[in-house]
Amino acid sequence: MFTPLDNNILQEIAHTYGTPVYVYHAEKIADQFQQLTTAFTGVNARFFYACKALTNISVLKYIRSLGCNIDCSSINEVHIALKAGFEPTNILYTSNGIAFEEIQTAVELGVNINIDSLSNLEKFGKSYGPNYPVGIRLLPNIMAGGNLKISTGHENSKFGIPIYQLNQILALLKKYELCITGLHIHTGSEIKDVDVFMKVADIFFELAPHFPDLVFLDMGGGFKVPYKENEQGTDINLLAKKVEAILHKFDETYGKKFQVWFEPGKFLVSEAGNLIAQVNVLKTNANLNFAGVNSGFNHLIRPMFYDAYHQITNISNTKASIKEYTVVGNICETDTFAWNRPLPEVREGDLLVFHNAGAYGFEMGSNYNARFLPAQVLYKDNQAHLIRKRDELADLYRNQIELD
C-alpha cells in the first residue's frame, strides 16, 4: 500500500539537491493510475495522461511504463511523448486554436487527433478526406470546474466546436466523407460533481447516431483531487459505475459498444509532487507575520493565478506551537503563497513543503526576475533520482543575442 514520503526523505533531498526543489513520488502516480484502472475494469476505457500538467521525460517514461497513454496540447508535447517512447497510436493530440500545419505534422507522425474548430476540420477534410480517422472536440454549454479560469465548457469558452453548430459539422462530414471516430468534451478542471460527466455522456448519446464511424467517447480530464486535509476528490468509483450504466444504454439503443477515453492530468500527478523551499527571512509588520521563502510565483504560480490553496508544512519544526504566517516568495511583485496560514513556529532556515505541486507547478514556472528554475527529483524504488538540473547562469543567457 502507498505511503507518502516522510519528512526525513524530503529533508535529505533538500540537503542533497539544494532548494527550491520539486520532488515527485512515483509510487503515488502509480497508485492514482491503479485507482482508475481498478474502478473502470468493467468499462472499455483508455486513459491518456494530459501531460501539460508535468512533461519531464523521466516522469513520462514512468507513466508509460504503467501502461497509461498520453494526451498532448501542443505539437511539441507530441514530440516529447514520442521521445519518451509512447507509440503514436497511444498518443492523442487534443488541439485548441492551432495552426493547421501542426495537424499535418500530427498526421505525419500518426497520432490520434481531436480537432476543435470548423475551419481546421474543413482543411482536414480537404487534405485527408476519409483517409485519416479523427475525433472532434465539442463545446457543450456546461459550466463546471473549480473556477472560471479553469472552466472550458461554458458557452463563452474558446474551446471546441459549439454543439449548436452540429449541422455545419455534419455538412463537412458529408462533403469530405470524414471518418469521425471520436467525440471529445473536456469541461474544465477540478470537477468534483460526477453528474457533470453524465451531462457530457447525455450529449454524446444525442449526437452518436449522426456519426456512423464512431468508436470512442472522450470525456476529457478534470478530476478533482483533495488539496486541503479531509477534502474529497472526484468519486472515481461512482463515476465508473455511472459510465458503465450509460454504456449499456448506448449498446441497447444503438447496438454499439463504445470505448470511453479520459485525459486525467492533475489526478495522476498533483498529489505526487512537493515543492520544497527554504525560509530566507521572517518579517513582522503591523498586522502580519511574513515567512519569506527562496521561491515564488516563478516556481508555483497557482496561488497567485487561480487563488489556489496549497497545503504547507514546516518539515524542520513539526512539533512547535502553532502561529499564523503569511508565506511569501522573493519575487519583486506581490507574491503570496498563503495568507495567515497556521504553521508550527517558523524559523529562518526552516524547510517549508508545498503540497499538490506535481501538476501545473514546475510546468508553469518561469525565469522571471532572472531566477533559476528549480531542480526536479523523482523518488522511485526507494531512491531519489535527479531528473532535471537546477538552471544556472548559462541558461539565462542561452538564446540571447548580444549587440554591441
Ligand SMILES: *Cc1c(COP(=O)(O)O)cnc(C)c1O
Ligand atoms: C488540461 C487538460 C486536461 C487535464 O486537466 P486536469 O484538470 O489536469 O485533469 C485534459 N484534457 C484537456 C483537453 C486539457 O486541456
